[in-house]
Amino acid sequence: MHAHAFDQYQAQNSRIHRLDPRVKLLIAVGYILSNALLPDGSWAAFALAWLALLVATDLSQLGLAFTLKRSVVALPFALVAVSAIFSPVGEPLAEWDLGFVTLAPTDVGVIRFFSILVRSWLSVQMAILLVATTQFPDLIHAFEHLRVPRSLTTIIAFLYRYLFVLVDEVYRMLRARDARSAGLPGQKHGGKLLWRVKVTGSMAGQLFLRSYERSERIYNAMVSRGYTGHFRTLNPHDLNRRDWQVLILALVLIAMIQVTGRL
């Protein structure tokens, strides 16, 4: 398996793909912001937000189930919110005596719990849609236009470029370790925990050195092409009329969702 298999961009030529990356980033952040602003239990607004997401997904030609399938990444975190069910505020719905403690789920608590889940689920899907329809380098360009400091965007660009190279290197190291991790029947194998940690730590150290030396070679390659400390790239994005239309449309939609949430 090659590391770049987990690059989530899906090549298409849809209306969403063609939008300026700035517009997509702003809409995605606005949408997530709007979810955070919606009160607990505003189900109609959540439904409207979901509908908006479905329309966007459909326009992106990725298939309606695309974001849905990938949205499970945030699920494990839902555990954290379970305790919200037993909110001290609101009417108790039941009382469970566990011997050492009595748990009482309340109506407010249950509504809160599900609201958190829905907010998170919608937001994650929007983020998935964003990266599935936008090449990562274009997102970096969007950051630059939005005045994220140059040194930070350059670091992010390097990170993106070399993440795949280094992850492949990690795979090779792990494979080399596993290939030699033999066990004999009847013998306890695998060594002591401390030793295993030391092996892993040495791998981290090894990886660090290789990365460090690589950065020196990259620096040489940059210098030999004229780099003097200022990183220059061309950033050829232009906001056209359609980008503005979509941005305004999305803002109106978000406003509608907000108002719906408070009716």
Added chain:
Amino acid sequence: MNFSPAPLHIPDGFLNLVISLVFWAATIIMVGLAVSKTNKTLGDKQIPLMGVMAAFIFAAQMLNFPVAGGTSGHFLGGALAAIVLGPWAGILVMTAVVTVQALLFQDGGLLVMGANIFNMGILTAVIGFGLYRMVAGQKRGLRLAVAGIAAWLATMAAALLTALQLWLSGTTRLEIVVPAMLGVHALIGIGEALITVAAIAFIEQTRPDLLTEEKSTSGGGRGWVVAGLVVTILAVLISPLASANPDGLERVAEDIGFLDTGQDAPFQILPDYTIPVLGETGLSTIVAGVVGALVVFGLLILVGRNLRRKSPTD
């Protein structure tokens, strides 16, 4: 692929708006400082170095080692990055890592990214580097031991702050989340500490020139030691208070006005989603909705002002 959604990467939806924005503000200030400090003090070699180091932290997080019971230890890397690269560069590197994790893999949200960067990149740098800086130039054994302890404490502090953020957002109960987070990360932190120590030991053995005393002090002055100690002590004081006596912490938060226990969700911008003057009327909720929408607009326009038509890049 083993991208374990580590319990420190908070997804969107789990922190409320105020907490998200407060930590975005704190993060922006710190990252801004880091940008200007690194621009000033570090040579032009540092940009590719920090970039590749960010990729290194990212890749190293995939190195796991089996711990008992089917779980495996993972690596966060914030303390290591700060110790090896200096605190400001460490902060930038971790900022890049957390950003890419959120954008590329939805490991952590966007609105809550400020909090995630703060917990995993800034807090860990302050504690990791601050404590290590204290023993710069001392004996190797002592330095390694302190590096390990600092890595463990940094992990614990990040877990604690994450728990507090979740609690202040009304997402979870204090008496549950703090012991749970600290319990899990007490273990994870041991792995973090051991890998950090082993990695530093390995680097010292093979390329001692990268970790000279002069280098480890040039990136940050004595102030880091103070900051590291203060934050550590704070974390150590709050932890037992939060886990053994959650009511105590709630009381403190209430007293200093952080927390209004009468509200199910503290820190809503518009309490009860109505405008106080208008009372509980339909009109009031609509106005509240419009205000909410305006907040979104305002923030977007604020950002949008920076939209440039093809800004010339230097």
Added chain:
Amino acid sequence: MPIKHDSHHEFSLPECNGDVVQIRALHFAYPDGHVALKGIDLNICDGEKVALVGPNGAGKSTLMLHLNGILDASEGEVSIGGLCMDDKNLPVIRALVGLVFQNPDDQLFSPTVFDDVAFGPLHMGLPEEEVYQRVGEALAAVQMSDFSDRLSHHLSMGQKKRIAIATVLAMQPQILILDEPSAGLDPRARRSLINLLRDLPITMLVSSHDLRMVEELFPRMVVMDEGEIVADGLTEELMLDEALLETHGLERP
């Protein structure tokens, strides 16, 4: 389209109308004390294609890094196109000398192919339109015109090598220096790279262990070992000197 070529030329060195590279008594020691170059003298004529061969650790890469001032000579002189290597001339020299590193993953450091090929021209301070034009020409020269928007980490090794060459061609150098261009390529990618190098009308200094390629492409061959030039002459003739090749860890193709 691979072009058919005779695999053996009638070699003779072209008449030299001006040395483009002049190296005099070049010594270099790394900061850790390791002496990598011990008195190198080398001239390369305009238009010449020269191969640099020798075992690992002979100092080939170190020598190449001196040619655009990444390493500073401990002793001796390097001049490019008549310009001696100093801080004043350095930017010009870097525009004159295109250095292609061995590992294209080090050379291609930008997320997209376009950004990488544009890097050199942008840092030379060229206006935007010219940057676009040069990127287009450079990609066309390595027959990769369709790859402008591709992501570097999606390319194959052979494609990366070609793009790496394009990143340098976009700067329109007078001398192209390549470190192990055919290493790690499968036979087909190697063949198309050889054809590409043959067709580029530019002065070249190329280090390689691939003596078959050397024999095919480079009329002149310089043999290095332990920081010194041990032979310099017609490839045809040196290839027949089995004692020389064997002493310096080379094998006749």
